[in-house]
Every structure is written in structure tokens, then in C-alpha cells.
Amino acid sequence: MKNLETIAIRTQYERTDSSEHSVPLYLTSSYVFEDAEDMRSQFAEEKEGHIYSRYANPNVEEFIEKLRLMEGAEAGWATATGMAAVFSCFAGLLKSGDHIVSSRSVFGSTHKLFTEILPKWGIETTYVDAQDLNGFQSAIRPETKILYAETPSNPALEILDLEAIGAICKKNNILFAIDNCFATPILQRPIELGADIVIHSATKYIDGQGRTLGGAILSSKEVIGQIKGFARHSGPALSPFNAWVLSKSIETLSLRMERHSDNALKIAELLEKHEGVQSVRYPFLASHPNHTLAKKQMSLGGGIVTFEIKGGIEAGKQFLDHLKMFSLTANLGDTRSIATHPASTTHSKLHPEERAEVGITDGLVRLSIGLENWKDIWEDIDQALRFLRPK
Ligand SMILES: *Cc1c(COP(=O)(O)O)cnc(C)c1O
Numbered sequence: 370m371k372n373l374e375t376i377a378i379r380t381q382y383e384r385t386d387s388s389e390h391s392v393p394l395y396l397t398s399s400y401v402f403e404d405a406e407d408m409r410s411q412f413a414e415e416k417e418g419h420i421y422s423r424y425a426n427p428n429v430e431e432f433i434e435k436l437r438l439m440e441g442a443e444a445g446w447a448t449a450t451g452m453a454a455v456f457s458c459f460a461g462l463l464k465s466g467d468h469i470v471s472s473r474s475v476f477g478s479t480h481k482l483f484t485e486i487l488p489k490w491g492i493e494t495t496y497v498d499a500q501d502l503n504g505f506q507s508a509i510r511p512e513t514k515i516l517y518a519e520t521p522s523n524p525a526l527e528i529l530d531l532e533a534i535g536a537i538c539k540k541n542n543i544l545f546a547i548d549n550c551f552a553t554p555i556l557q558r559p560i561e562l563g564a565d566i567v568i569h570s571a572t573k574y575i576d577g578q579g580r581t582l583g584g585a586i587l588s589s590k591e592v593i594g595q596i597k598g599f600a601r602h603s604g605p606a607l608s609p610f611n612a613w614v615l616s617k618s619i620e621t622l623s624l625r626m627e628r629h630s631d632n633a634l635k636i637a638e639l640l641e642k643h644e645g646v647q648s649v650r651y652p653f654l655a656s657h658p659n660h661t662l663a664k665k666q667m668s669l670g671g672g673i674v675t676f677e678i679k680g681g682i683e684a685g686k687q688f689l690d691h692l693k694m695f696s697l698t699a700n701l702g703d704t705r706s707i708a709t710h711p712a713s714t715t716h717s718k719l720h721p722e723e724r725a726e727v728g729i730t731d732g733l734v735r736l737s738i739g740l741e742n743w744k745d746i747w748e749d750i751d752q753a754l755r756f757l758r759p760k
Pocket of ligand 1: 453476550573
């Protein structure tokens, strides 16, 4: 069993005496012991077992085991949200005085951790532009412990060279962590390309149906051991119910990622030809600045397309108001197509110069292309762009 589609479906928690085909939901907060000696040895970690669902649960174990195998990691840990995974990674591995180097374009809440929360405990972060390989090398200090990045990044869709940065991290003996939320292991396997840690917001494509929050960290036994040491006692545990939902979702992840990517490529190509559109960004378009690299390290381009609408901030808002089918919501990676306008929403608190630094212009629209028929997706975009044309 080595192909991802099969792993995703056939990795199952062992059956109970009821011989169920589908794994049941273990909605239990704690577990009973056979006797006092069994209890002692489990607490002493001499014997494996479940003690309490903040530490371990069969549904959570099944979910993380699937992702562990799919990412090709030695070990994994599941969390309640993607941000709990990001935070647990830093809290478990770093101490006061340590330093992080990060690519500049990162998820909004990760940026808040770097700029407002981690500095409270004396952990500083230096940002580097994703394309600046020398910049990564020169930002590394003796106290640097982790190099962190997203590829493709949100929402700029920058592609970072995993092999080249992995080599820099190895040379400097620091950990290389990748937020693989946009690609999932179906499109990109960072550990094979030199990353030490992979982080997921399972809320996005892994659930893919807009139902639950969830997160995961995949790495070596040693790294996960340290993260577990923090997480077991601070409590960012994934709920058994959400793990049960997510574990089922993973079974269809490969099919969904293929369709998201096919639909997104079609839409990106059509947008590129549209007169109301200034520019389009999609990793598998030949016009993407890192197109060759994207094709090398990803099997398909993923479901996110961004484009620059002619007419700036007002045109961006008007485009959203004219959409009929697209959902206006903060999530992404859903079966339903979603549109957002970062300059007036998620990134509105940044100064225009700060937005420009992370690739967000006033007219930038982010589309999370869903699984509806692409013709209906395009029809909605096309009719909403009509307001731009002179009447
Ligand atoms: C959504 C997201 C997160 C955070 O995940 P939550 O499940 O919302 O906590 C982290 N990184 C990226 C790239 C995301 O898109």
C-alpha cells in the first residue's frame, strides 16, 4: 500500500468486535484500565494505550496516521485548528531568545503570531522575500532555529524553491517548516524535497466541505515528541468528532484536488483573455513568474486563482457585489466557489505599502475555485465583470 489514494482510503483504525466496515466515532473523554498495574504502566509511558482524549483518541489517531503516511513523515500530531498547529510547532520547539526566519507572505494569523504574540516571549522573526535565496541565508543567525514558509503563499501565490531552501536549512542546521495547506500532499510533498516539518490547516482542502476546523503537524519522531510535550499539557486537541469527519474527507482528497485544479486552470486561462482583467496569477499558467518551479515541485496548480481587476479597490468590491453564485466568505478550499477582496477585508488594516510588500494590490481578487461545473463558475465571473464595460 504505497499510493496516496489507497493510503487515504485503506488506513483504518482496527475494527472492534462488531466488525464494522466504516470506523465508528469514539466520542469518549477517557479510557478504562484493566487493573492498577495497567494504569501505572500506561501513566509511566512503559505501555502504549489511551488514557485521556487530550492525549490520544482512536479517531484522531486514524486521521493523523493517514496524513503521516501521505506526507511521508515519521510521526504526526493533530490539533483543533490550523493555527493551533502553527502555534504548537513554535511553542513546542522554541524558547525565549530563539529566532525564526520566515518568508514574507504568510497567512494573516501567522503574521500576528510573528509580530505580536511570539515577541512577548522573546522570540523574534525576520521576514525575507520568497524569491531571495541569499536573503534567507543572510537572515540566519546563531539563534535561528526554524525557517518557516508557505508555498503557494496566501494570497500572493508565490512559489518558494523547496529544494534550494531545504539545502540552506540543512547547511545551517536549522529546521525547515512548510505550511502545505494550499497544495496538500496530493499536489506537493515537501518532506521529499527537503522540509523537516509540514503543517496543515485541515479546515481548508482536507475537509474541503466547509464543515470543521482542524490542523496537523508532520515531522520526525524527535520533533513531534517535543511538540507533543507542549500540546498534551496545554490542550489544543482535535475533537474526536472532527477527526472522524476529517478522516472520511481524506478518502476523497485526491479526486477533489484534481477537479479543483482542472477547474481553476480553465478559469485562470479565461480570465487572462478578459478585457476587464489586468493580470492573473495561477501557478500553472505560463505567465506565473515561478511557472517552471511550480511545475517541478507540484503535480497540479491547486484551486486558488487571483486576478487584478481594472479599477482598483472600488472595482474589486463591485465585482464581489455582482457575483450571483460565488459565496462571499472567509474560508477557502470548499466544494463551493468563494471570492474575497483582500484589500478591503483580511488585509484592510495594513498600509498600502505593507500590502504591496506581500503582493496585495487594491484590485486583487482571490478566487477559491470550487467543484461546481466550470462553465457555471465562468458564467458567474463573466456576468459579474460586465459592469466594468462602458454602457
Ligand atoms: C487557514 C489557514 C491557516 C489557519 O488555519 P485555521 O484552521 O483557520 O486555524 C494557516 N495557514 C494557511 C495558509 C491558511 O490558509
